[in-house]
Amino acid sequence: MKSPIALNVVRYFLVAVIIIVFLFPLFFIFNTSLKTEYDFIKSPISIVTNIHLANYIDAYTKAKLDLYALNSVFFVAVVVAVSLLLSLFLAFPLARRFFKSTSFIYTAFIAGMFLPSGTIPMWQMFLRAGLYDTRLGYMLTMISGGGITLFLFVSYIKYLPKDFDEAASIDGCGYIRYILTIIVPLMKPAISSMAILSAIGVWNEVINSIIYLSTDRLFPVTRGLYVFRGQYSVQWTLFTSALVIVAAPMVILYIFLQRFIIDSVITGGLKF
Amino acid sequence: MMLTKTSWNKRIIILCMLPAILFYLLLGIIPSFLTFIFSFTNISGILNVSWKFIGLANYKEFLLLQNYRDTINTIERTIIFAFAVTLIQNILALLVALLLNNNMLKGRNFSRAVVFLPSVLGVTVTCYVWTLFFTLDGPASTFLQWFGLHSSFFGSQTAAFPLVIFVQIWMSLGYAMVIYLAGLQGIPTEIYESGIIDGTTPSQAFRMITLPMLWPTITVNVLMSVIGSLSVVQTIVLITGGANNTDTLAMRIYNSAFGVGKQIQQISGSTLRQGYAAAQSMVLFVIILIFTIAAQYLMSRRDKQI
Numbered sequence: 001m002k003s004p005i006a007l008n009v010v011r012y013f014l015v016a017v018i019i020i021v022f023l024f025p026l027f028f029i030f031n032t033s034l035k036t037e038y039d040f041i042k043s044p045i046s047i048v049t050n051i052h053l054a055n056y057i058d059a060y061t062k063a064k065l066d067l068y069a070l071n072s073v074f075f076v077a078v079v080v081a082v083s084l085l086l087s088l089f090l091a092f093p094l095a096r097r098f099f100k101s102t103s104f105i106y107t108a109f110i111a112g113m114f115l116p117s118g119t120i121p122m123w124q125m126f127l128r129a130g131l132y133d134t135r136l137g138y139m140l141t142m143i144s145g146g147g148i149t150l151f152l153f154v155s156y157i158k159y160l161p162k163d164f165d166e167a168a169s170i171d172g173c174g175y176i177r178y179i180l181t182i183i184v185p186l187m188k189p190a191i192s193s194m195a196i197l198s199a200i201g202v203w204n205e206v207i208n209s210i211i212y213l214s215t216d217r218l219f220p221v222t223r224g225l226y227v228f229r230g231q232y233s234v235q236w237t238l239f240t241s242a243l244v245i246v247a248a249p250m251v252i253l254y255i256f257l258q259r260f261i262i263d264s265v266i267t268g269g270l271k272f
Numbered sequence: 273m274m275l276t277k278t279s280w281n282k283r284i285i286i287l288c289m290l291p292a293i294l295f296y297l298l299l300g301i302i303p304s305f306l307t308f309i310f311s312f313t314n315i316s317g318i319l320n321v322s323w324k325f326i327g328l329a330n331y332k333e334f335l336l337l338q339n340y341r342d343t344i345n346t347i348e349r350t351i352i353f354a355f356a357v358t359l360i361q362n363i364l365a366l367l368v369a370l371l372l373n374n375n376m377l378k379g380r381n382f383s384r385a386v387v388f389l390p391s392v393l394g395v396t397v398t399c400y401v402w403t404l405f406f407t408l409d410g411p412a413s414t415f416l417q418w419f420g421l422h423s424s425f426f427g428s429q430t431a432a433f434p435l436v437i438f439v440q441i442w443m444s445l446g447y448a449m450v451i452y453l454a455g456l457q458g459i460p461t462e463i464y465e466s467g468i469i470d471g472t473t474p475s476q477a478f479r480m481i482t483l484p485m486l487w488p489t490i491t492v493n494v495l496m497s498v499i500g501s502l503s504v505v506q507t508i509v510l511i512t513g514g515a516n517n518t519d520t521l522a523m524r525i526y527n528s529a530f531g532v533g534k535q536i537q538q539i540s541g542s543t544l545r546q547g548y549a550a551a552q553s554m555v556l557f558v559i560i561l562i563f564t565i566a567a568q569y570l571m572s573r574r575d576k577q578i
Contacts, residue, residue: 015371018368018371019382019383022386022390044407044409045411086295090293098282112301114499115557116553117307117503117557118299118300118302118304118307119529120310120553121304121306121309121310123529124306124317128319144295144299146296150292169279175280175288179288200392204396206395206396206506207509207526222395236404236407239404243397243400243401246396250394254392259385262450
């Protein structure tokens with residue numbers, strides 16, 4: 001369907017506005033990170049002419065980004081994997097209604113999203129249980145088998161045919177084996193959507209890392225930036241270099257997987 | 273109808289369900305209930321201090337005593353924040369989704385990726401990007417100077433709050449847009465085509481076809497936005513630490529309980545007064561409940577019209 005030219009002009013103009021609004025600030029950061037401190041103070045917003053890459057090396061060492069990045073990756077991997085597994089083994093019986101109590105459990109999980117925040121008691125519990133300032137403690141605050149993941153999995157599994165269940169169980173296939181080798185591959189779209197969303201959530205997490213961690217070598221990358229900002233708040237060229245270093249891997253991954261990521265999240269959203 | 277019973281041992285199925293349920297109980301339900309209990313105590317974040325039940329004292333202090341004005345301001349800000357973010361973000365996200373849903377638009381995928389980028393970058397990076405952007409020598413300042421204006425942005429008592437709202441919207445627009453894209457793609461194109469044959473204009477098509485079919489998606493998204501924005505804390509902590517009139521109730525809770533963020537005012541002090549913070553949490557919870565019910569009600573009335 002062809003549209004009138006005027007409409008197209010408006011459309012493309014809006015698209016241009018959107019791209020500027022979303023990319024310009026990032027470009028500014030990148031630009032700043034390449035300047036020397038002196039250049040920046042002299043003319044903060046001009047395009048850099050004297051590219052000064054030493055900022056990056058400086059930021060990398062001073063901010064201990066390798067240590068923090070490793071921590072973050074570790075946290076993401078463990079939390080996402082465990083959460084997905086927990087959800088999976090809860091979602092399947094719920095979707096198949098194996099027990100009379102399944103709808104009660106399901107409702108209980110939905111209601112849980114509307115309860116008051118338990119952060120304070122949880123912190124007290126962890127403190128007394130010796131989980132404060134530990135990797136385990138921090139990860140436990142993020143692992144959950146419920147929420148969006150559970151709902152998506154349940155509605156997805158409902159669409160999977162039940163014939164396989166009966167056939168497999170009669171043939172002697174164990175329950176766990178069945179779920180892992182047959183159901184999981186069938187659920188790839190749902191699993192990848194939730195894996196991506198959870199990963200983004202864990203990677204972004206900063207508040208809990210402030211509350212539950214105090215030893216430097218346990219910090220995820222977000223906490224590292226928070227501390228770094230406190231220490232070097234005036235040296236913007238240095239700080240922006242740290243930002244770029246932290247953001248770069250995600251951006252590069254994103255460029256390659258972007259089509260896949262957005263389509264996954266859309267597919268996940270469709271089931272809503 | 274085929275057999276729906278399988279021959280697996282019920283015990284192992286239950287066993288596999290238990291971890292998720294246990295996690296939920298221990299880390300979700302019980303702490304939540306304890307918040308309610310804590311709100312009636314003067315428990316502190318410092319372990320060896322003894323604590324006791326003090327009844328409604330926390331609530332009285334928060335809602336009735338000399339902090340009254342301050343409390344009202346905080347709650348006001350919290351509600352304004354939630355309203356502004358939810359409304360603006362959802363409207364913009366829907367418009368952007370509509371714009372970028374058109375298959376013939378060049379650069380469509382690129383634009384979508386760009387809008388979703390903040391989610392990938394993360395809260396921390398995003399907040400610091402904007403902190404720099406809005407500094408006294410930054411691009412925003414220069415831009416204002418062209419108009420002879422001046423602002424201290426996040427340092428200003430009046431401008432800081434709207435700016436924080438802006439950053440919040442900028443950050444979460446991508447995610448909302450994606451949800452709306454999903455919703456839009458769920459609408460069969462045949463409906464539009466038969467509409468064109470009948471001679472409907474684009475604006476009619478939007479009101480009569482798109483909006484009604486998208487309504488469930490909109491409802492869910494708005495609900496999630498409301499609950500989310502009432503509890504937002506990261507953005508505020510990272511950018512201003514709650515200074516300059518940007519503290520919302522959620523931020524106050526973290527300040528009272530853990531001393532996070534700049535010293536706002538020394539009213540409640542932040543000697544880790546977790547009983548007091550728990551009471552604040554309960555107040556926030558009630559606010560969230562009210563908003564959720566109100567939003568549900570408003571949305572379902574529209575449903576009946578449809």
